[in-house]
Structures are given as structure tokens and as C-alpha cells.
Amino acid sequence: MATKSLTLVMIFFFLLLLLDCSTARKLKALRHQRPCKRLVFYFHDILYNGHNAKNSTSAIVGAPTWGNTTILASNNHFGNVVIFDDPITLDNNLHSPRVGRAQGFYIYDKKETFTSWIAMSFVFNSTEHKGTINFVGADPILTKTRDLSVVGGTGDFQMSRGVVTLSTDAYEGEVYFRLRCDIKLYECW
Numbered sequence: 001m002a003t004k005s006l007t008l009v010m011i012f013f014f015l016l017l018l019l020d021c022s023t024a025r026k027l028k029a030l031r032h033q034r035p036c037k038r039l040v041f042y043f044h045d046i047l048y049n050g051h052n053a054k055n056s057t058s059a060i061v062g063a064p065t066w067g068n069t070t071i072l073a074s075n076n077h078f079g080n081v082v083i084f085d086d087p088i089t090l091d092n093n094l095h096s097p098r099v100g101r102a103q104g105f106y107i108y109d110k111k112e113t114f115t116s117w118i119a120m121s122f123v124f125n126s127t128e129h130k131g132t133i134n135f136v137g138a139d140p141i142l143t144k145t146r147d148l149s150v151v152g153g154t155g156d157f158q159m160s161r162g163v164v165t166l167s168t169d170a171y172e173g174e175v176y177f178r179l180r181c182d183i184k185l186y187e188c189w
């Protein structure tokens with residue numbers, strides 16, 4: 001009799017444990033679907049073109065043999081490397097207060113179409129945010145929205161991980177572009 005009730009109690013606890021595991025798993029999955037932090041910024045890139053030394057915030061530093069570092073190369077700019085120190089704003093106005101800098105480089109890495117690869121940090125040093133958010137990934141420019149990885153962060157964004165969705169908000173010739181950056185962090189500390 002005693003062993004029977006003991007078995008029943010054990011089965012009960014076993015079921016409880018199973019239930020607990022599955023709810024914990026579901027909760028964990030849910031947590032991963034919803035960002036723990038969401039931030040939207042715009043960054044503005046003004047490429048040096050030989051005439052805008054004062055305003056430009058980026059420069060071609062590498063070019064294929066058939067190009068030069070003043071004008072982006074033919075073949076969809078394949079082989080160009082651009083370094084930037086671009087202002088970040090909260091809205092899409094270039095003249096809005098700067099809340100940080102987007103610093104890094106992009107390379108054009110396909111002859112057949114416009115596509116690039118970006119490695120950059122958003123660097124913040126204001127009362128609002130201090131620290132960095134770091135990004136890398138492929139940026140197929142002609143696609144309406146592109147996802148890059150948020151690989152880490154420092155300061156207010158220490159140990160952050162997630163995804164940033166980029167979209168081209170403006171494009172003026174080969175001198176100015178503005179990207180909307182919708183940052184979704186799925187790991188926050």
C-alpha cells in the first residue's frame with residue numbers, strides 16, 4: 001500500500017516536472033521572439049567626391065585597379081572600400097541634433113549588382129546613451145529591408161545581441177544616402 005502511494009506521488013511529481021519544463025521552454029521561446037530593447041536611428045553618409053571636403057563624412061580608401069579613390073568604380077563599385085564617421089540622428093533630418101556616430105567601413109563586394117558588406121559601431125556619448133553597439137553583415141542595398149547582426153555592445157549596451165533592419169531612406173546620386181536603422185536587441189543586460 002505504502003509503495004503504491006509512493007509511486008503515485010512520484011508520478012505526480014514527474015508530471016509536474018514535465019509541465020514545468022515545457023512552460024519554461026515556451027516562455028524562453030516567447031522571450032526570444034520579442035526584443036528586450038528596440039531603438040530606431042538614422043545615419044547619414046556624405047561621400048567625398050573631390051568637391052565636398054568640408055561636408056563629407058566618408059571617403060573611398062580602396063579601389064580596384066580600374067578605378068580611383070575619388071569616384072566610385074564601375075562594375076557596381078566592386079572593389080571599393082569606404083571608411084565612414086557618420087552622424088546619427090533620431091529622425092530623418094541631417095541637421096537634427098547628433099546623438100552619436102556610426103563609425104566603420106563598407107565594401108562593395110559584387111560585380112553584377114549593388115551589394116555591400118558592413119562592419120561598424122554606433123558610438124554614443126551623450127546623457128541619453130553611453131557606449132557602443134556593434135554590427136556586421138551583408139547589406140544587399142537594392143533590397144527594401146536588410147538584416148545585419150548585432151554582434152555585441154559596450155557601456156549601456158554591454159553584451160547586447162540582436163538584429164538591425166536597415167532600409168534606405170534617401171539616396172542622392174553617389175554622394176549622400178540615409179539609412180533607417182531599426183535595432184532589435186534580443187539579449188540585454
Ligand SMILES: *[C@@H]1O[C@H](CO)[C@@H](O)[C@H](O)[C@H]1NC(C)=O
Pocket residue numbers: 046054055
Ligand atoms: C555643405 O556645407 C555647406 C556649408 O556649410 C552648406 O552650404 C551645404 O548645404 C552643405 N551640403 C550638404 C550636402 O549638406
Ligand SMILES: *[C@@H]1O[C@H](CO)[C@@H](O)[C@H](O)[C@H]1NC(C)=O
Pocket residue numbers: 067068069070071
Ligand atoms: C577617377 O576616375 C574618374 C572616372 O573613372 C575620372 O573621371 C577621374 O578623373 C579620376 N580621378 C583621378 C584623380 O584619377
Ligand SMILES: *[C@@H]1O[C@H](CO)[C@@H](O)[C@H](O)[C@H]1NC(C)=O
Pocket residue numbers: 125
Ligand atoms: C564623452 O563625453 C565627455 C564629456 O563631453 C568627455 O569628457 C569624454 O572624453 C567623452 N568620451 C569619449 C569616449 O569620447
